[in-house]
Amino acid sequence: MINRDNIVIRTDQLTKSFGDFTAVDHISFSVEKGEIFGFLGANGAGKTTAMRMLCGLSKPTSGEGFVAGYNIRTQARQIRKNIGYMSQKFSLYEDLKVWENIRLFGGIYGLKEDAIREKTEVLLDKLGMTQQRERLVKTLPLGWKQKLAFSVAIFHEPKIVFLDEPTGGVDPTARREFWEMIYDTADKGITVFVTTHYMDEAEYCDRVSIMVDGRIDALDTPRRLKQTFKAESMDSVFTALAETSTRQSE
Amino acid sequence: MLKYLLEKEFKQLMRNPFMPKLIMFFPLMAMLLFPWAATMTIKNVNIAIVDNSHSTVSQQLTEKIISTGYFKPASFPNSYDKALESVTYGKADVILEIPSDFEENLTKTGVSSIMISANSVDGTKGSLASSYLVSIVSDFATSIQESRSATIQSSMIDIKPYFKFNPGMDYKVFMIPALIVMLLTIICGFLPSLNIVSEKEVGTIEQINVTPISKLMFIAGKLIPYWIIGIIVISIAFAVAYFVYGLAPAGDILSVYLLSFIYILVVSDIGLIISNYSSTMQQAMFVMFFFILILILMSGLFTPVGSMPDWAQWIARFNPLKYFIIIMRSIYLKGSRLSDLLPEIYALLGFFAVFTTWAIASYRKRT
Numbered sequence: 001m002i003n004r005d006n007i008v009i010r011t012d013q014l015t016k017s018f019g020d021f022t023a024v025d026h027i028s029f030s031v032e033k034g035e036i037f038g039f040l041g042a043n044g045a046g047k048t049t050a051m052r053m054l055c056g057l058s059k060p061t062s063g064e065g066f067v068a069g070y071n072i073r074t075q076a077r078q079i080r081k082n083i084g085y086m087s088q089k090f091s092l093y094e095d096l097k098v099w100e101n102i103r104l105f106g107g108i109y110g111l112k113e114d115a116i117r118e119k120t121e122v123l124l125d126k127l128g129m130t131q132q133r134e135r136l137v138k139t140l141p142l143g144w145k146q147k148l149a150f151s152v153a154i155f156h157e158p159k160i161v162f163l164d165e166p167t168g169g170v171d172p173t174a175r176r177e178f179w180e181m182i183y184d185t186a187d188k189g190i191t192v193f194v195t196t197h198y199m200d201e202a203e204y205c206d207r208v209s210i211m212v213d214g215r216i217d218a219l220d221t222p223r224r225l226k227q228t229f230k231a232e233s234m235d236s237v238f239t240a241l242a243e244t245s246t247r248q249s250e
Numbered sequence: 251m252l253k254y255l256l257e258k259e260f261k262q263l264m265r266n267p268f269m270p271k272l273i274m275f276f277p278l279m280a281m282l283l284f285p286w287a288a289t290m291t292i293k294n295v296n297i298a299i300v301d302n303s304h305s306t307v308s309q310q311l312t313e314k315i316i317s318t319g320y321f322k323p324a325s326f327p328n329s330y331d332k333a334l335e336s337v338t339y340g341k342a343d344v345i346l347e348i349p350s351d352f353e354e355n356l357t358k359t360g361v362s363s364i365m366i367s368a369n370s371v372d373g374t375k376g377s378l379a380s381s382y383l384v385s386i387v388s389d390f391a392t393s394i395q396e397s398r399s400a401t402i403q404s405s406m407i408d409i410k411p412y413f414k415f416n417p418g419m420d421y422k423v424f425m426i427p428a429l430i431v432m433l434l435t436i437i438c439g440f441l442p443s444l445n446i447v448s449e450k451e452v453g454t455i456e457q458i459n460v461t462p463i464s465k466l467m468f469i470a471g472k473l474i475p476y477w478i479i480g481i482i483v484i485s486i487a488f489a490v491a492y493f494v495y496g497l498a499p500a501g502d503i504l505s506v507y508l509l510s511f512i513y514i515l516v517v518s519d520i521g522l523i524i525s526n527y528s529s530t531m532q533q534a535m536f537v538m539f540f541f542i543l544i545l546i547l548m549s550g551l552f553t554p555v556g557s558m559p560d561w562a563q564w565i566a567r568f569n570p571l572k573y574f575i576i577i578m579r580s581i582y583l584k585g586s587r588l589s590d591l592l593p594e595i596y597a598l599l600g601f602f603a604v605f606t607t608w609a610i611a612s613y614r615k616r617t
Contacts, residue, residue, distance in 0.1 A: 055460050059616055076616060077462055085460040089453040095265050096258065107254030108461045136265075152457075 006033045008160055008191050009054060013063035016049050023049040025214035026063060031193060033159075036186050038205030039195040042242050045211040047195040048088060051162050054193070055085050068159045084153035084161040088168065092149050094138035098129060101137055102152060109156035123151055143174030147181065154185055161185060163194040167201065179204055199235040210238060213247045251463065255471030263475065277433055277483045281490035284429045285422040295379040296324035298333040298342035305353035307394070314390050315346070320382050337369050344368045344379045360395060426497055427578035428551045430487040431513075435542060435571060438480040438514050442521030443538040445472055446613070447528045459615040469610045473518055480514030481507075500585030506578070508588075512598045513574045519605035526612040545571045570601045
């Protein structure tokens with residue numbers, strides 16, 4: 001089961017409220033090093049809010065959380081050095097070229113000029129985007145943008161990478177390629193924390209948690225979840241749980 | 251790290267289809283147009299002359315008034331009420347009523363009265379127009395007296411004011427240094443106020459916020475580009491002031507630059523602070539507009555701060571624009587040296603320290 005020494009994310013009763021609304025309601029869970037951890041939930045279930053707290057973008061209302069061994073309340077700066085993040089909304093600079101975006105974030109994370117140059121070549125080659133290096137990012141197709149954003153998020157070789165609905169809106173081929181990148185990343189020992197609402201993607205995760213109305217209602221390997229809920233697929237598991245929701249999704 | 255941020259800001263700026271043009275043409279156009287518009291010399295005031303006298307003298311007076319070029323005859327109504335009507339309809343700004351016994355009184359006693367009424371809806375225009383008219387009429391009266399008696403009693407004391415530092419009392423000379431300040435305030439205030447908030451709107455700020463970059467670095471990366479833009483803007487403005495209006499600073503141009511460097515940072519800080527607190531570009535723009543309007547109106551640019559009510563003067567003390575306008579006018583027109591302007595320089599440095607700290611503190615990576 002879970003090896004205590006290997007835990008890279010741990011939360012204890014982590015909560016975030018906006019006024020009367022409790023977006024994330026006392027969640028407690030742990031993620032192990034090198035895992036692909038699927039963070040599932042319907043729209044408005046609180047996935048993004050929880051992830052933003054873990055990334056140091058949002059302050060918890062109550063409860064505790066530790067990422068890469070650092071407290072999310074007091075050591076946000078330490079955490080930021082050790083994580084990569086890809087937001088739901090594409091957030092690279094559209095008016096910069098492909099190589100310029102890579103260079104900018106490499107520089108911000110303190111990589112040396114030479115290292116940036118070398119790694120950029122390797123990366124572009126691996127992505128098959130060497131021809132596109134001089135293109136403005138806004139002219140790229142969405143699938144390529146997503147792959148680039150993911151690559152930029154792990155360019156500085158973080159311990160954990162957070163991906164917020166990384167495959168939203170891209171075609172099945174691009175999604176499969178994206179998941180290949182996720183596997184490669186996990187193989188390198190980088191923990192992948194990924195939210196999604198594609199249930200077939202949930203099957204690819206090592207472990208999956210399902211959020212309903214701000215709470216984590218289920219957390220296990222996809223195989224065991226299917227057994228527990230006596231379901232054929234993750235989709236049925238998810239539907240069974242989502243039906244218990246009382247929250248209006250937008 | 252800063253290097254990469256600056257590279258990014260400049261690349262974005264240069265790729266923007268509009269920004270580089272704005273930075274070049276706005277100062278150029280503003281410097282070519284504003285000085286002519288911001289003048290207090292009033293010309294072509296529409297005058298309604300009610301001549302009840304119909305005499306040679308009243309004819310001469312009318313001609314003199316019109317020949318000055320300040321007044322344009324709008325109508326010659328036959329009664330004061332009719333004249334007032336033309337003011338109501340906006341056809342005339344000033345009424346001059348000449349009484350029927352004008353010439354008679356003038357020849358008999360040497361004294362006569364006329365009535366001047368000015369429309370004060372536009373206060374400046376009204377008061378300036380009536381004072382012009384008074385001086386034209388009294389000039390006319392003097393010349394009549396002189397021709398009547400050879401004695402020159404009336405002009406025994408001749409007051410000729412000498413306007414120091416701006417001998418021609420040229421409004422353009424007085425306004426240009428202040429207009430340069432206004433230009434800097436608008437460009438170096440508005441552009442940064444839209445910058446951070448636009449990154450919030452597109453979402454790119456998220457990607458920056460998850461990086462370990464420090465607040466100081468981030469703000470420095472935003473501030474320095476506007477500093478350089480500001481230097482370009484004032485250089486264009488100085489060049490236009492010199493080549494078009496022949497106005498060079500009486501003092502040291504280096505002092506002008508040195509203090510502009512501080513001032514640009516002060517206004518850009520204000521812009522960044524507003525951007526940090528705003529969540530949409532629209533919001534940032536309106537808030538900035540509100541502040542710029544107050545800053546400009548309470549700066550002494552158009553009306554002297556000394557004649558504002560006490561409470562307004564008290565507020566103006568917190569207006570960096572006020573100090574910089576004093577600095578610019580003093581160096582440009584009087585040739586003041588840095589040592590003459592210490593209180594203003596200290597004030598600017600104070601604003602710089604406070605606003606920069608505020609800009610850094612108000613940038614929040616975490617909500």
